[in-house]
Structure formats: structure tokens, C-alpha cells
Amino acid sequence: MTQPLQLPPPGMRRVAVLGAGSWGTTFAKVLADGGSSVALWARRPELAREIRESRRNSDYLPGINLPRGIVASPRLEEVMFGAEQVYLSVPSQTLRENLRAVRELIPDGAIVVSLMKGLEMQTRHRMSEVILQELGGDPDRIAVVSGPNLALEIAKEQPTAAVVASRSLETAEEIARAATNPYFRSFVNTDVTGTEFGGVLKNLIAVAIGIVDGVGYGENTKASIITRGLVEMTDFAVAHGALPETMTGLAGLGDLIATCESPLSRNNTAGRLLGQGYAFREVIQQMNQTAEGLSSVAPVLELAEARGIGMPIVSQVAQVLAGTLNPRDIAPHLTTDDTPQGE
Ligand SMILES: NC(=O)C1=CN([C@@H]2O[C@H](COP(=O)(O)OP(=O)(O)OC[C@H]3O[C@@H](n4cnc5c(N)ncnc54)[C@H](O)[C@@H]3O)[C@@H](O)[C@H]2O)C=CC1
Numbered sequence: 001m002t003q004p005l006q007l008p009p010p011g012m013r014r015v016a017v018l019g020a021g022s023w024g025t026t027f028a029k030v031l032a033d034g035g036s037s038v039a040l041w042a043r044r045p046e047l048a049r050e051i052r053e054s055r056r057n058s059d060y061l062p063g064i065n066l067p068r069g070i071v072a073s074p075r076l077e078e079v080m081f082g083a084e085q086v087y088l089s090v091p092s093q094t095l096r097e098n099l100r101a102v103r104e105l106i107p108d109g110a111i112v113v114s115l116m117k118g119l120e121m122q123t124r125h126r127m128s129e130v131i132l133q134e135l136g137g138d139p140d141r142i143a144v145v146s147g148p149n150l151a152l153e154i155a156k157e158q159p160t161a162a163v164v165a166s167r168s169l170e171t172a173e174e175i176a177r178a179a180t181n182p183y184f185r186s187f188v189n190t191d192v193t194g195t196e197f198g199g200v201l202k203n204l205i206a207v208a209i210g211i212v213d214g215v216g217y218g219e220n221t222k223a224s225i226i227t228r229g230l231v232e233m234t235d236f237a238v239a240h241g242a243l244p245e246t247m248t249g250l251a252g253l254g255d256l257i258a259t260c261e262s263p264l265s266r267n268n269t270a271g272r273l274l275g276q277g278y279a280f281r282e283v284i285q286q287m288n289q290t291a292e293g294l295s296s297v298a299p300v301l302e303l304a305e306a307r308g309i310g311m312p313i314v315s316q317v318a319q320v321l322a323g324t325l326n327p328r329d330i331a332p333h334l335t336t337d338d339t340p341q342g343e
């Protein structure tokens with residue numbers, strides 16, 4: 001019979017985190033520092049061993065000591081045993097296959113939480129939609145977490161806020177209680193669509209910012225792209241049922257600022273390489289971590305087109321990725337229309 005990795009004291013919340021990259025490991029620390037007993041699934045046995053024996057994840061979080069409340073294993077059945085909450089932090093394009101591998105092991109009634117910020121390319125679905133399709137069950141037991149959450153800063157315990165969204169406020173509150181500690185504060189809302197799209201869309205604007213940064217353009221260009229980018233994000237998300245206020249909250253504007261400003265952002269970094277003249281193929285070769293924006297451009301533009309939503313900045317990112325637009329030409333094309341228009 002499968003046993004938990006270590007038996008937590010009676011009454012202590014047991015949670016599982018799937019994915020031991022930079023965000024999964026950091027979120028495991030957030031939860032452990034919030035008082036949970038955390039089982040972390042690492043696909044690679046050598047990484048699980050490093051986390052268990054050295055309390056380090058040196059590839060993804062150099063210099064960070066992980067708390068004792070985290071145990072790591074490459075064995076899904078050990079990690080899932082008795083979990084009351086299951087957090088998912090794998091690359092978005094791999095979520096469906098991972099859910100298929102784990103679904104029989106998820107304890108009945110567990111809340112399933114997406115920490116991811118991508119869309120599935122083939123279906124254009126959000127991560128919470130993929131979770132519901134693969135696991136079935138009660139949509140009120142699904143939640144998503146988003147916000148200005150650069151992993152390494154949080155792993156260094158720099159004060160940060162996030163938002164937990166679920167159709168059920170009670171579920172969001174339960175997750176927010178688990179994901180709160182002296183350096184991390186979780187707010188709640190019930191706008192799952194807006195909270196997820198905020199995380200997906202800001203990645204695309206961060207790629208655009210990286211591109212103009214790589215070209216050498218300055219703060220006016222970047223502020224123009226961030227401001228007009230937020231308009232694009234809001235038009236798109238609201239057309240899909242999001243609340244406009246979500247886009248001015250932590251999962252929208254908050255994350256947009258963090259990702260566009262930080263060299264820690266992989267989306268920003270990928271954009272900078274494109275702006276410096278590297279081809280898409282070369283950028284993919286250089287990135288050793290997940291830059292979700294590169295996979296989300298196409299599905300976002302397809303969804304936008306289906307609803308007649310103009311996304312000039314995201315369209316230009318797609319053209320730079322395809323090699324059909326010189327990165328230097330991105331700025332004059334901030335709008336697609338030469339006639340004056342309202343802001
Ligand atoms: N790193 C960050 O600051 C933040 C990341 N996120 C989101 O979290 C999600 C995960 O990103 P990161 O942890 O940053 O990525 P990462 O690139 O640091 O780690 C991804 C992890 O997934 C594993 N992996 C790769 N392919 C896999 C597969 N087929 N099956 C299972 N595992 C696989 C990798 O080995 C690695 O451990 C993304 O959607 C990202 O947008 C959200 C907030 C902050």
C-alpha cells in the first residue's frame with residue numbers, strides 16, 4: 001500500500017505540488033512556509049533527490065534553501081497520497097498528458113489549482129478548462145492562482161501579493177488561506193476567466209517589451225506598449241467574459257508591470273533575444289526555462305480573430321516570431337489605423 005512521503009502531524013494540511021521547476025518549487029515553499037505539509041513531484045529522480053537531500057533546487061532557484069516542510073519524489077502515487085489540495089505547475093502544453101497520468105491518484109474532494117499561465121495550443125483552452133475536461137467533477141473545486149509572481153523574488157521572501165480565483169468563493173478562500181505566509185499574501189475573486197487570461201496575455205506584452213528593449217528603444221516606447229497592451233488585454237478578456245476590474249488588478253496590470261520590468265522574466269528575455277536579432281529557432285535553443293508567451297501567441301490571435309478583436313501589438317509579436325517583421329519596425333505600428341482614434 002502506498003504511504004505518504006512523511007506523515008505530517010495530525011491536523012496539518014497535506015498538499016501536493018506537481019512540477020519542480022522554478023514556480024512549482026517556489027510555490028511549494030510558499031505553502032510550506034504557510035504551514036502546510038508539501039509533497040513536491042519532480043519528474044527527474046535526480047532533482048527529487050537534490051531537493052530531499054540538500055534542500056536545494058540549484059538549476060531553477062540558485063542560492064535558495066528550501067524549508068523542511070517540503071518532501072520531493074519522482075513517484076506520483078507517493079506525492080498524491082492524502083493530498084487535500086493539488087497544485088499544478090508544469091508547462092501548459094504538457095498539462096493534459098500529466099493530468100491523464102495522475103487523475104486516478106487524485107484523492108476525492110481535493111481542490112485542484114492551476115499555477116500556469118498558458119493556453120493549450122491545439123484547443124486554445126485555458127488551463128482550468130483542460131483540468132475540468134480531463135478530471136471532470138465539480139468546477140467549484142478548481143482554482144487558479146495568478147499575479148505579479150516572479151519566482152526567484154518570492155523564493156527570496158520578498159513581499160508579494162497574488163490572487164486566487166475560483167467559481168466558488170469558498171474554494172478561493174480555502175486556497176488563499178493555504179497560500180498566505182509572512183511574505184506572501186493571497187487575495188480572492190470569482191473571475192476565473194479574467195484571472196487566467198491576465199496571466200496569459202501579459203506574457204505576450206512582455207515579449208513585445210523584450211523585443212523593443214533588445215532593439216534599444218527606451219522608456220517612452222515601453223510605456224506606450226504597456227499602456228496600449230493593457231487595452232488589448234482588457235478588450236480580449238472582457239469579450240471572453242472577464243470582468244474589466246480583474247484586468248486592472250494583480251492578475252492584469254500587476255503582473256503586466258512585473259513581467260515587463262524584470263530581466264527575470266523568461267518572456268521578456270525571449271523578446272529581448274528576438275529584438276537583438278536572433279531568429280525564433282535560436283531563441284528556443286537558448287531558453288532553458290518555460291516562456292509560455294511563445295506558445296500562446298497563435299491561440300490568442302485565433303480567439304481574437306474569431307470575435308473580431310483587434311490586437312495590433314500581439315499581431316506584431318507574431319510577425320516578429322515568424323520573421324516577417326523587423327523588430328525595429330514594431331514601434332511605429334502601435335496602432336493598425338492611421339486615422340486618429342480614441343484612447
Ligand atoms: N517562473 C515564474 O516566475 C512563474 C511561472 N508561472 C507559470 O508556471 C508554469 C510553470 O513554469 P515554471 O515553473 O516557471 O517553468 P520551468 O521551466 O522553470 O519548469 C518547468 C518544469 O516542468 C518540467 N517539465 C517539462 N516538461 C514536462 C512534462 N512533459 N511533464 C512534466 N513536467 C515537465 C520541467 O522539467 C520543469 O521542472 C508556467 O505556466 C509559467 O507561466 C507562473 C508564475 C510565475
Ligand SMILES: O=C(CO)COP(=O)(O)O
Nearest residue numbers: 147148149150265266267
Ligand atoms: O508569470 C510570471 C511573473 O508573474 C513569470 O514570468 P515569466 O514566465 O515571463 O518568467
